[in-house]
Amino acid sequence: MRVKNIEFPIFKTKIDSSKKFDLTDFNQRQAYFDLKAGKEIKKLREYLKKNTFIVYLLGKKNSGKGTYAKMFKEVVDKDRIEHFSIGDMVRKFDEVVQDKKKRKELISFLEKNYRGFIPLEEIIKSLEKRSTKTLLPSELILALVKKEIAKKGRKTFFIDGFPRDLGQVSYSLFFRDLIDYREDPDIFVLIDVPEAVIDERIKHRVICPLCQTSRSLNLFPTKKVEYDKKEKKFHLICDNSECRGARMVQKEGDALGIEPIKERLKTDEKLIKQAFSLYGIPKVLLRNSVPVDKAKEFIDDYEITPEYSYELDKNSGEVKIVEKPWQVLDDNGVPCYSLMPPPVVVSLIKQITKALKI
Ligand SMILES: [Zn+2]
Numbered sequence: 001m002r003v004k005n006i007e008f009p010i011f012k013t014k015i016d017s018s019k020k021f022d023l024t025d026f027n028q029r030q031a032y033f034d035l036k037a038g039k040e041i042k043k044l045r046e047y048l049k050k051n052t053f054i055v056y057l058l059g060k061k062n063s064g065k066g067t068y069a070k071m072f073k074e075v076v077d078k079d080r081i082e083h084f085s086i087g088d089m090v091r092k093f094d095e096v097v098q099d100k101k102k103r104k105e106l107i108s109f110l111e112k113n114y115r116g117f118i119p120l121e122e123i124i125k126s127l128e129k130r131s132t133k134t135l136l137p138s139e140l141i142l143a144l145v146k147k148e149i150a151k152k153g154r155k156t157f158f159i160d161g162f163p164r165d166l167g168q169v170s171y172s173l174f175f176r177d178l179i180d181y182r183e184d185p186d187i188f189v190l191i192d193v194p195e196a197v198i199d200e201r202i203k204h205r206v207i208c209p210l211c212q213t214s215r216s217l218n219l220f221p222t223k224k225v226e227y228d229k230k231e232k233k234f235h236l237i238c239d240n241s242e243c244r245g246a247r248m249v250q251k252e253g254d255a256l257g258i259e260p261i262k263e264r265l266k267t268d269e270k271l272i273k274q275a276f277s278l279y280g281i282p283k284v285l286l287r288n289s290v291p292v293d294k295a296k297e298f299i300d301d302y303e304i305t306p307e308y309s310y311e312l313d314k315n316s317g318e319v320k321i322v323e324k325p326w327q328v329l330d331d332n333g334v335p336c337y338s339l340m341p342p343p344v345v346v347s348l349i350k351q352i353t354k355a356l357k358i
Helices: 026-050 066-077 087-096 098-112 118-126 136-150 166-173 193-206 259-276 291-296 341-354
Strands: 054-058 079-083 156-160 186-192 205-207 214-216 226-228 233-237 283-287 289-291 306-312 321-325 327-329 335-338
Touching: 026 066, 026 087, 026 118, 026 341, 054 066, 054 259, 066 079, 066 156, 066 186, 079 087, 079 136, 087 098, 087 118, 087 136, 087 156, 087 289, 098 118, 098 136, 136 156, 156 306, 186 259, 193 205, 226 306, 233 321, 283 341, 289 291
Parallel strands: 054 156, 054 186, 079 156, 186 283
Antiparallel strands: 205 214, 226 233, 289 335, 306 321, 327 335
């Protein structure tokens, strides 16, 4: 098979306006989308009143696929768009298998709908032992997707996490048939995120041990930051008042960053390239980063992800938060800024409108 190298174009979201937005604020974000993609959002809403479409999100693990899909849904149409995560489905499926009554119902469904090369009994047995990750064959995932999507009714779907491996790319061609949407347009959305961005996101993420809220020490801090004199380290304090000042902690293994998922990232990259070389399906190319020397021309300053660092005021003992534009090296070693999700979603909205020819 011929696999092309993909050039992800830089999308221009800069406009001639002195208006500035805080993109972390819900209301300001709505105003931002109105200004930058209002016309397209209107068209999409009109289109969705009578039509549906299917999007396959393809990006490396932790590239923000879910974030972009959920924001698109929030901005365009909360009721008619559904973000469907295969990963979440598989995790739920695992629970069902452990429940006797639900399992019976599931097996009777699969007996009618599963066609594959591994016997159903064998799959169920391995699932009971909770060794799902290695054994769930594509054919079984397809049967499950069909069941779950049928339950949700006629909607526009953003399918996140499918296809998972190279063999599944061809499945996506007749995926539409599986969900009885023969006439629905479908679109591949390919996402390019520098590995340095994924690495930093993993390395700095922390969670609250009580309410499990996830944050990031350098990218998404809480309101209160604490300095530990003994450890000589800064810690985020959970914003949730019920957690009574709980200190957020790093999950085991996260300090290693992308190291443990290197192979997976390589497979994901191959998959993206292969999907790109598939004819007959429109493709939307999204990029998370913009080279520093092109930033002025293409984006507005407030669209850049800020990076936070901390300093201790020796006299007052208070922690000072320092904010600056987050800069990383992309996979080719070019200094880049990483974009916040909203400008990427503006690009998504505009490109999908174009792909749908509306
Ligand atoms: Zn908490």
